[in-house]
Amino acid sequence: MSTMTNTDSTGNGSALSDSARTEAGRARGLRLSGMNWLVWRQHRAAYWTLLAATLITVAVIVYQRQQVIAYLDGYGYPRLKSGWEEKFDRGPLDWAAQMLGLLPVLIGVFLGGPLLAGDLETGTAKLVNAQSASRVRWLATKLGMTALVVVVCTAALAAAYTWWWSPVKSSSYVLEWADPAAFDSSGPVPVALSLLTLVGGVAIGMLLRRTLLSMVVTLGFAVVVQMVWSHFRMSLGNIVTVTTHNGVGDNTFPHVPDTAHEMDQSYLTASGDLVGWGSCAEQTSEKATNACLDKAQVVGWSVDYIPMSQMSSMQWLGSSILLALTAGIAVFVILWGRKRLV
CATH class of the missing domain: 1.20.1050 (Glutathione S-transferase Yfyf (Class Pi); Chain A, domain 2)
Structure with a gap:
């Protein structure tokens, strides 16, 4: 009789002990150690x-x-x-x-x-x-x-x-x-x-x-x-270049997307060379500016930009x-x- 009681008690204790260890292990798993x-x-x-x-x-x-x-x-x-x-x-x-x-x-x-x-x-x-x-x-x-x-x-x-x-x-x-x-x-x-x-x-x-x-x-x-x-x-971006050959007067600037980041703009000459857009800016009159552009054989614009898509x-x-x-x-x-x- 006593043996059966002890066995039951031990079995229950073992089950409870395993359950407690499992819960404790889970609790510890949620914490740093x-x-x-x-x-x-x-x-x-x-x-x-x-x-x-x-x-x-x-x-x-x-x-x-x-x-x-x-x-x-x-x-x-x-x-x-x-x-x-x-x-x-x-x-x-x-x-x-x-x-x-x-x-x-x-x-x-x-x-x-x-x-x-x-x-x-x-x-x-x-x-x-x-x-x-x-x-x-x-x-x-x-x-x-x-x-x-x-x-x-x-x-x-x-x-x-x-x-x-x-x-x-x-x-x-x-x-x-x-x-x-x-x-x-x-x-x-x-x-x-x-x-x-x-x-x-x-x-x-x-x-x-x-x-x-x-x-x-x-x-x-x-x-x-x-x-x-x-x-x-x-x-880091790939520069896109657009050019025109319609002179540098009104409404001749190349189309650049509104969201694009402009890197540089230059005058384009007949030989394909680029001239800084400020090279004739120091002239005091429009006639002198046009003469400077003609001397450099400027035929249009060249603009470098990076689109927003990049x-x-x-x-x-x-x-x-x-x-x-x-x-x-x-x-x-x-x-x-x-x-x-x-």
Whole structure:
């Protein structure tokens, strides 16, 4: 009798124990553990700040987009009537674009620069190195988790801004697509620029080992990246050239799409050579100007432009180059840190 009771009791206890272990395992599966938990807890203030700022900004953009649509509905959106641009307030779009343009710099300085420099300066890196986890795993977790948070936030902001701008994207009055405010704030570009400055800041912090100094140098690095990117951005497109042979008087300028970004315009000579359009501008009279044009044998115009249809391909091509540079720096951080970090 007692044996049966014990058997039943043991069986029930075993079943309950298995059930409890299963539930506990599920609960643990929903939480970070090990190195992931350590990295998140160490940098949770920066992560949560970035995530919260992103959430608030996206909410503001959603509201602003509703305001834009409400205004455009009065002009027959999506087929807009003429005159809608006169009272359209482009200020919020400009302001948001400027803020998004600063985002890669802020991420590099305040998140990338101190990421490893702080641990190396305070000695935390030596403590972690004394544990069972390898340096490579520690570096990979720090880079991976931080990059994931940055990608989620910047992708959300870029998608929201692109969605906000899309109803008036075809109007150069609001924002010209080739302008840095529009080109660098939409599509994949904000993500790629932010990752490059982030990983570049991490590499700088690893080499300098001082938090404040790393942040200052990272600021310079981020500014240089922005300047170089601005210089080469338009070279990512395929230039379209149109010419005329009807002289350079009234109504002779070649047709260029309204949304196209004009790269250059020149006079076309009879021999096919190009002459700068300002070469005869210094003449004091129309007669002298015509004489100058006749002397150069100018027969028409030549205009180089990039159509708006290339914007998306240019953004993805440029982003792939930036991401390739980011990957190269990340590999350097892992290889250098594996042997020389501490």
